[in-house]
Amino acid sequence: GQQVMQIPQYQHVQEGEDFTTYCNSSTTLSNIQWYKQRPGGHPVFLIQLVKSGEVKKQKRLTFQFGEAKKNSSLHITATQTTDVGTYFCAGPSGNTPLVFGKGTRLSVIA
Amino acid sequence: DTEVTQTPKHLVMGMTNKKSLKCEQHMGHRAMYWYKQKAKKPPELMFVYSYEKLSINESVPSRFSPECPNSSLLNLHLHALQPEDSALYLCASSQRGFNSPLHFGNGTRLTVT
Numbered sequence: 001g002q003q004v005m006q007i008p009q010y011q012h013v014q015e016g017e018d019f020t021t022y023c024n025s026s027t028t029l030s031n032i033q034w035y036k037q038r039p040g041g042h043p044v045f046l047i048q049l050v051k052s053g054e055v056k057k058q059k060r061l062t063f064q065f066g067e068a069k070k071n072s073s074l075h076i077t078a079t080q081t082t083d084v085g086t087y088f089c090a091g092p093s094g095n096t097p098l099v100f101g102k103g104t105r106l107s108v109i110a
Numbered sequence: 111d112t113e114v115t116q117t118p119k120h121l122v123m124g125m126t127n128k129k130s131l132k133c134e135q136h137m138g139h140r141a142m143y144w145y146k147q148k149a150k151k152p153p154e155l156m157f158v159y160s161y162e163k164l165s166i167n168e169s170v171p172s173r174f175s176p177e178c179p180n181s182s183l184l185n186l187h188l189h190a191l192q193p194e195d196s197a198l199y200l201c202a203s204s205q206r207g208f209n210s211p212l213h214f215g216n217g218t219r220l221t222v223t
Contacts, residue, residue, distance in 0.1 A: 030209050042200055043153060045211040088152055092208040097143075097166060100152035 006101030021104035023089035116215035133184040133201030
């Protein structure tokens with residue numbers, strides 16, 4: 001079945017440093033979605049990428065979808081303590097439900 | 111704030127109890143989901159309802175019984191659970207199905223004693 005791998009599993013950064021998490025799927029994705037889950041909270045939808053090679057920005061966050069629609073990345077510039085949480089990528093393949101990556105847990109040291 | 115409302119927020123139940131989790135959304139979404147999430151793990155899909163019909167059951171044990179009374183409501187009936195079923199249970203909805211983003215509720219943190 002479809003698998004979505006996400007690295008790294010954990011990332012500790014000093015406030016102000018950049019952060020990147022990578023997502024790879026074993027199959028071509030219809031789209032890729034990114035979610036953020038704060039400690040003790042629930043996943044919150046951040047963004048959806050649909051087109052091959054698509055790049056979208058949300059303030060300090062930059063999301064990319066690979067040309068083959070099998071990989072994606074999330075880059076945060078100049079991290080802040082409010083960025084703390086676990087970032088999940090998730091993607092449907094064809095007519096299958098979303099498969100979530102294992103997530104990258106980001107901690108930011110002030 | 112979330113537009114998907116789940117109750118209760120916390121639930122402690124014994125292995126012989128029967129309880130229900132409730133979920134409500136008023137966004138007009140036609141797909142609703144139950145996910146289970148263990149600590150430090152991603153959400154794990156349990157059930158999907160599409161247009162009020164059960165469309166996916168991810169081989170969930172029968173001690174979990176979903177119900178969709180109408181397009182806005184989703185229940186999860188619990189009976190004879192095991193301690194390993196303790197987890198965060200998340201309800202979610204999406205506008206059109208698998209390609210649409212998920213809107214999650216705050217979840218019910220379930221402890222089985």
